[in-house]
Each structure stands twice: as C-alpha cells, then as structure tokens.
Ligand code: SIN
C-alpha cells in the first residue's frame with residue numbers, strides 16, 4: 394500500500410490525504426468504497442457465531458423508548474424472529490474467526506497496526522440499531538448488506554440517558570443524515586455522535602481502532618514494571634536506604650523527608666528506563682485478546698518440522714516491532730542486523746519466503762521453531 398496512491402476505499406483520497414484531513418478530525422462519507430459489496434459472512438453463519446463461547450456478542454432490542462441488552466453467547470432460538478422489527482445483534486472481533494473478514498481489515502493498514510483493533514459485524518431487522526451514542530474511538534462504518542440510515546452530529550453535550558442498559562445520548566442533535574447502501578462507508582472520528590437505523594434487514598461492518606487511556610496504560614505498564622523489578626538484581630535499584638546523618642528523634646512518628654526522597658527516586662529511576670517501557674508497551678499491545686487460542690501443530694506434524702520453509706503468520710497473531718525489539722503475542726525479543734530486518738518484514742507483510750527464512754541466524758531459526766510450536770505461524774511451500 395502506497396501512502397500517496399488514491400484509494401477507492403477512501404473515496405479517491407490517498408492514505409496520506411485521508412490521515413491529514415479526516416483522521417481524528419472530521420467525518421467522511423464514501424459512496425461505493427467497496428463496489429459490488431457482498432457480505433463476507435451470510436446471515437445464518439453470523440447468527441450461528443452467537444452461540445460460541447469464543448465470540449463476544451450482544452443482542453439489543455428496542456421497544457419504543459425501552460431498550461434491553463443481552464450479552465452472548467446467545468442461542469439462536471432465543472433471538473426474536475426475523476420478522477420482528479427493531480432488534481440487532483453485534484458480533485465483535487469477527488476478523489479472528491474469518492479469513493475473508495481478516496483480509497478486509499488489512500485494507501485499513503494505512504493506520505499503524507498498533508491502533509487497529511477489530512472488525513465488528515452487526516445484523517439488524519428493520520428499525521434495529523443501538524441508539525444515538527458516541528464512541529471514544531475512530532470508526533469506519535461499512536454497509537455490507539441492505540440499507541442503514543445514519544444521523545450524525547458534533548455533539549457538545551455528552552450526557553447519557555439514565556436507567557438504560559446502553560450508552561444512549563440524552564439529547565442527540567443530528568446535523569446530517571445519510572442513507573448507506575451496500576459498499577458505502579462512513580468514517581467518524583472519536584466523540585462524534587451517531588445513530589444508525591436499519592432500513593429493512595441490514596448488516597454493517599465496523600472497523601474499530603483502539604487508543605489507550607493514559608491511566609489504563611500507566612497501570613498496565615507499572616504492573617509489568619513491578620514484575621520485572623522483582624526479578625531484577627545487580628542494578629542500582631538494589632540500593633538499600635541508608636541514613637547515617639539521621640539525628641536522634643524521640644517519639645517521632647513523622648516519615649523522614651530523606652525516606653520520602655529515597656522512595657521518589659526509586660520510582661523515578663524505575664520508570665526512567667525507556668527500553669524497559671518500550672518492551673512492556675510492545676508486549677501489552679500484542680497481548681492476544683482473552684478469547685484467542687492458537688492451534689499448535691499436532692503430534693505427527695511436530696515430527697515434520699523442517700527449516701527453512703515459507704512462513705505465514707497466523708491471522709490471530711499480533712506482531713509489532715520497534716528499532717530494538719520484535720513483539721509477538723505478548724512477548725518481546727531483542728533483534729538486530731539481518732534478523733531484525735527479516736522479522737520486521739514478517740511483521741509488516743505477515744509472510745516470509747523460504748529463501749528469506751533460510752538467511753535467518755540459527756538463534757532466530759530456533760525462535761521461529763518455538764513460535765511455530767505455539768501455532769503463531771504456519772509453514773508454506
Ligand atoms: C451498528 O452497527 O449498529 C453500530 C455501530 C456503531 O454505531 O458504532
């Protein structure tokens with residue numbers, strides 16, 4: 394994908410133009426972003442997915458002003474009939490379960506992988522939707538089947554309705570309205586209020602992004618840091634508090650200022666290791682979602698290990714890198730030189746040829762074997 398090449402997916406804008414003009418800034422309606430769009434998963438297969446423990450899903454039913462929410466797994470028989478209007482089901486992370494959906498998500502890789510989250514599919518009967526709301530993240534709403542009417546507005550008041558099991562805006566003030574047909578797509582930046590109502594039966598694909606909250610990220614990194622520190626010895630962090638200049642203190646319950654300074658310095662010293670923080674960040678960003686299970690090779694296949702071979706990353710694997718590390722599925726590895734270049738290529742392109750694989754060092758080849766045994770990649774002829 395080239396940064397400056399106009400894309401039909403972005404209504405003729407190049408990724409560079411889109412990022413500059415719209416990303417995190419203003420909505421974009423793209424008619425026929427995907428011409429001849431057909432759903433990648435049919436209705437029956439999507440509704441079957443609701444029964445799985447491994448799939449995150451919700452059923453939302455509207456009855457006038459009243460909303461009900463049921464979290465999955467959901468038995469197909471427990472769903473309202475297809476003739477009943479005003480209900481919708483939302484299936485999260487469908488890219489983890491379908492190669493075709495995963496391939497569609499790859500078209501949005503003009504945004505860094507670290508920000509790309511998942512593809513959610515909603516199915517709704519006539520009038521169905523999740524009500525007027527806003528999301529904290531950027532979203533592309535791609536119409537896959539049937540029609541959906543979107544009303545959107547820059548909302549100033551974000552107050553939510555009380556006593557409702559969903560986040561529904563109290564005072565939604567739409568400014569524009571669009572009827573989307575299959576293949577049409579609407580991009581919305583974070584915090585832009587929207588309400589999509591199915592016009593007849595419809596399916597919408599939401600390409601969602603993730604952006605960590607400062608406090609959440611800090612708490613995740615600090616937890617990782619605490620683990621690292623408990624295993625670390627032989628550094629300046631081993632220093633023990635000393636107070637040879639402490640004056641006599643009689644019945645003094647006040648914490649010594651020197652001890653407070655020591656505590657402050659210990660914490661700042663611990664967080665001032667950018668390499669450690671970068672490592673923990675990469676591990677956090679590639680941590681598989683809780684419902685992801687890899688399929689390791691079976692007993693017979695393990696005996697067939699042959700290196701070098703073509704490498705194809707499993708579609709559930711998350712692989713990122715920085716200038717010193719490679720991160721895969723919640724783990725980090727230091728890499729440099731040719732190994733780093735090739736593993737970075739694997740992260741970017743999700744595949745390596747057998748010829749490229751053959752030039753990895755023996756240490757990297759051992760690592761590749763360990764990852765193969767985890768089911769993180771599959772061999773290709
Ligand atoms: C939907 O597909 O019904 C909801 C998507 C959204 O509003 O974010």
Ligand code: CO
Nearest residue numbers: 526527528587
């Ligand atoms: Co939304």
